[in-house]
Amino acid sequence: MLTSLPIGWLWLLAAASTALSSCLLGSWIPLRKFRIAYPVTMVVCGGALVGVCRLTGIDLTGALVMYSCAHIGLTLGLLPQRKLFKEVLERWRRGEPTDNIKVPRRHQVFFAVCVVAVLLAGFALTR
Incomplete structure (x- = not known):
């Protein structure tokens, strides 16, 4: 379904998902280097993905849809952890150890479910 769109729209979808992911994660992890x-x-990873997809016979439209879906799933999956990111950063800036801060199991499960579910939806939309 999505692969029937003109390629320009898919490039726009990939750029928008990358920008959204970068802006949100940049606000949750306010480090300049990050x-x-x-x-x-x-x-760079998206370019590698497109290259690998080309080598394995997946067309560019499918690669762009999966790239966009991966960013959307990543951003959704990290939503519950935004407070944890800020807490770790604040402790790190004060010089306190951050080794004892653990990601709750439910956050890990939510992350995995979001990424896999959105990628499966993206795969279904490429057929």
Whole structure:
């Protein structure tokens, strides 16, 4: 279904999902290095994804849809952890140890379910 859209719209969807993910995670983790490194890393990984998809026979439209869905799932899955990110950052800035802060199990499960569910939805929308 989504692969029938013009390729320009899929590039726009990929750019919008990357920008949204970068802005939200940048506000949750307000470190300058992270705000610069995260979008660059995601674009490089997206380029690698497109390259791997081309080598395995998946067309560009399918790769762009899956890339966008991965960013949407990642952002949704990290929603419950935004307070934890800020707490870790505040402790780190004060020089306190952050090793004892653990991610709750329910946050980990929610993250995994969100990423997998959105990727499965994206896969279904590419057929």
